[in-house]
Amino acid sequence: MTAQFQAKNPDFEKRVRDSFARQPMMAHLGVEMTEVAPGTCVLDMPYNRELTQQHGYIHGGALATIADSAAGYAAFTLMAPEDSPLTVEYKLNILRPGAGEHFVAKAHVIKPGRTLTVVQADVYAVRDGTESLCVTSIQTLMALAGKADDLRYAPPG
Amino acid sequence: MTAQFQAKNPDFEKRVRDSFARQPMMAHLGVEMTEVAPGTCVLDMPYNRELTQQHGYIHGGALATIADSAAGYAAFTLMAPEDSPLTVEYKLNILRPGAGEHFVAKAHVIKPGRTLTVVQADVYAVRDGTESLCVTSIQTLMALAGKADDLRYAPPG
Amino acid sequence: MTAQFQAKNPDFEKRVRDSFARQPMMAHLGVEMTEVAPGTCVLDMPYNRELTQQHGYIHGGALATIADSAAGYAAFTLMAPEDSPLTVEYKLNILRPGAGEHFVAKAHVIKPGRTLTVVQADVYAVRDGTESLCVTSIQTLMALAGKADDLRYAPPG
Amino acid sequence: MTAQFQAKNPDFEKRVRDSFARQPMMAHLGVEMTEVAPGTCVLDMPYNRELTQQHGYIHGGALATIADSAAGYAAFTLMAPEDSPLTVEYKLNILRPGAGEHFVAKAHVIKPGRTLTVVQADVYAVRDGTESLCVTSIQTLMALAGKADDLRYAPPG
Numbered sequence: 001m002t003a004q005f006q007a008k009n010p011d012f013e014k015r016v017r018d019s020f021a022r023q024p025m026m027a028h029l030g031v032e033m034t035e036v037a038p039g040t041c042v043l044d045m046p047y048n049r050e051l052t053q054q055h056g057y058i059h060g061g062a063l064a065t066i067a068d069s070a071a072g073y074a075a076f077t078l079m080a081p082e083d084s085p086l087t088v089e090y091k092l093n094i095l096r097p098g099a100g101e102h103f104v105a106k107a108h109v110i111k112p113g114r115t116l117t118v119v120q121a122d123v124y125a126v127r128d129g130t131e132s133l134c135v136t137s138i139q140t141l142m143a144l145a146g147k148a149d150d151l152r153y154a155p156p157g
Numbered sequence: 158m159t160a161q162f163q164a165k166n167p168d169f170e171k172r173v174r175d176s177f178a179r180q181p182m183m184a185h186l187g188v189e190m191t192e193v194a195p196g197t198c199v200l201d202m203p204y205n206r207e208l209t210q211q212h213g214y215i216h217g218g219a220l221a222t223i224a225d226s227a228a229g230y231a232a233f234t235l236m237a238p239e240d241s242p243l244t245v246e247y248k249l250n251i252l253r254p255g256a257g258e259h260f261v262a263k264a265h266v267i268k269p270g271r272t273l274t275v276v277q278a279d280v281y282a283v284r285d286g287t288e289s290l291c292v293t294s295i296q297t298l299m300a301l302a303g304k305a306d307d308l309r310y311a312p313p314g
Numbered sequence: 315m316t317a318q319f320q321a322k323n324p325d326f327e328k329r330v331r332d333s334f335a336r337q338p339m340m341a342h343l344g345v346e347m348t349e350v351a352p353g354t355c356v357l358d359m360p361y362n363r364e365l366t367q368q369h370g371y372i373h374g375g376a377l378a379t380i381a382d383s384a385a386g387y388a389a390f391t392l393m394a395p396e397d398s399p400l401t402v403e404y405k406l407n408i409l410r411p412g413a414g415e416h417f418v419a420k421a422h423v424i425k426p427g428r429t430l431t432v433v434q435a436d437v438y439a440v441r442d443g444t445e446s447l448c449v450t451s452i453q454t455l456m457a458l459a460g461k462a463d464d465l466r467y468a469p470p471g
Numbered sequence: 472m473t474a475q476f477q478a479k480n481p482d483f484e485k486r487v488r489d490s491f492a493r494q495p496m497m498a499h500l501g502v503e504m505t506e507v508a509p510g511t512c513v514l515d516m517p518y519n520r521e522l523t524q525q526h527g528y529i530h531g532g533a534l535a536t537i538a539d540s541a542a543g544y545a546a547f548t549l550m551a552p553e554d555s556p557l558t559v560e561y562k563l564n565i566l567r568p569g570a571g572e573h574f575v576a577k578a579h580v581i582k583p584g585r586t587l588t589v590v591q592a593d594v595y596a597v598r599d600g601t602e603s604l605c606v607t608s609i610q611t612l613m614a615l616a617g618k619a620d621d622l623r624y625a626p627p628g
Contacts, residue, residue, distance in 0.1 A: 019211045020211075022211040023209070023210045023211050023216065024206055024207050024208070024209050024210075025207070025208050025209060025210060025216035025218060025219060027207075028185075028207045028208060049181055050181050050182070050184075050185045051181070051182050051185060052180070052181050052182060052310075053180045053182060054176045054177075054179040054180050054306055055306075055310055056310035057310050059180065059182035059222060059225075059226075060222075060225050060244050061182060061218065061219070061221055061222025061223075061225050061226065062182060062218070062222070064218055064221045064222065064225065065216060065217075065218025065219070065221065065222065066218075068216075068217050068218050068221065069216075069218065086251075087217050087251050088250065088251065089248065089249060089250040089251065090248070090249065091246065091247070091248035091249075092246060092247065092248075093245065093246040094243075094244050094245065094246065097310065099310050153212055153213035153214050153254065153256050
């Protein structure tokens, strides 16, 4: 997968990791970026009781969040230096409950494009070293041209 | 909208609110349930810098999480007393960035069913009392028969 | 719904109807355009045994096709004169089988944009004058700038 | 892919092919079933001017129809003898226009289940023997228990 695409931006990895480090939501969920390559991004989130739903499983929203971020960064690896990614939409199926010691979101670009990039992002639950597919998704990202990938919104209050 | 459906379970509101109170993820995001009626659920989440992405907007994953929970509880209001909801899948479009003082997820059932329930859930950003549509979604929920809606997963460690 | 948006192209209706008339697939399925207004398009397809699946209901693919076309033309009504619509993606839920004398696809724009437009398109089965919701969908369309909306593909053979 | 699953019904292939043969819509579009195996189904549709949109490409609705049917039959291969498949929902992205001599829909089950089965279905355009991915989709199918997979709807008129 990682050899399939060429990054337009030789500095793509630094750019992706810097942007990731500026996402407070990722720290809030305890997510780490474990792999980044042209067209690919892998994130890892440990089980955390604070992120669960009523049955003790990881909340689907936390799984969706890492699928979403992994997809965005997979798309970002292939973008031109002056572009940054915006999530347009996604669809996901929850195949199994979020039960495991940690959760791995693996995203790879299916179809890059100048404006739109389509990404598949899957989330696996890992128990005793065995991965089970929990979430599969298809995501559409848009390249925002000429936008710096940093703070632009002055939060209220 | 709220008059369109009849709850099978006269105790639906207590059941929904109890389940919501048992979701640590909702507390983690600071979400409150502001409305629940047959076929409808409304959740409210304040802006919180910890839930943002790299631009300072609320992370799409946090918006997805409240859309997901609101949809699940809207479906739950119409289920039989012995059933509990499971999210099968959803698709969402992000229409505007998550910029506002707080975010309101409004879910209403489009089509209830014995096994599957289809729900529309929209998320609005509220600024100075004005609501702007940020996220629209269609969600499919399944009724799990004979499952108590409480802890069943013994977390690792 | 129809008063909510302003068409940028005063000639939008002629443009939409001309494009529709150039879709052989629409004739193949017997579809007519019954309404077009800024941000809205309604298509009508009669029941036809040739379009059914194994149970005698209209094939989901035929319902998807009219939802897709209606959404595309709803988006087209709001585009600049030099743009034409391209379907990026959609998600649909089939809520009821396609049983009826005819089928009405109603599309309305949820969020127009310079590049992307998001549309909701629903399909109703009509029996004895009563409409039942069969399909609900969310669709994303892209404006192709500077592309004439006519034949560009020389078919094989 | 084909070795991954076991069919519960030893007679699955005959059952799938018989059902396919009873879909008038498949004949209307000129579709053939070229492969069926446990968890997998492949359909083939030739280019046909009658199925095109305004640019001369195959209409997205025709591509969706073969993706939908292929997914349904892939799910059907794994169902119990007394069950038949119902499409609950799907999401598809159109990655390239439908330009080619023929179009191949390849569906494979991602997650089978007693009630719900999740399937990925992709459609490729074939030109001069080369396949290009046009459509990717995720589909959810439901097993209808105790329903014979034959005519149940008396069409109007």
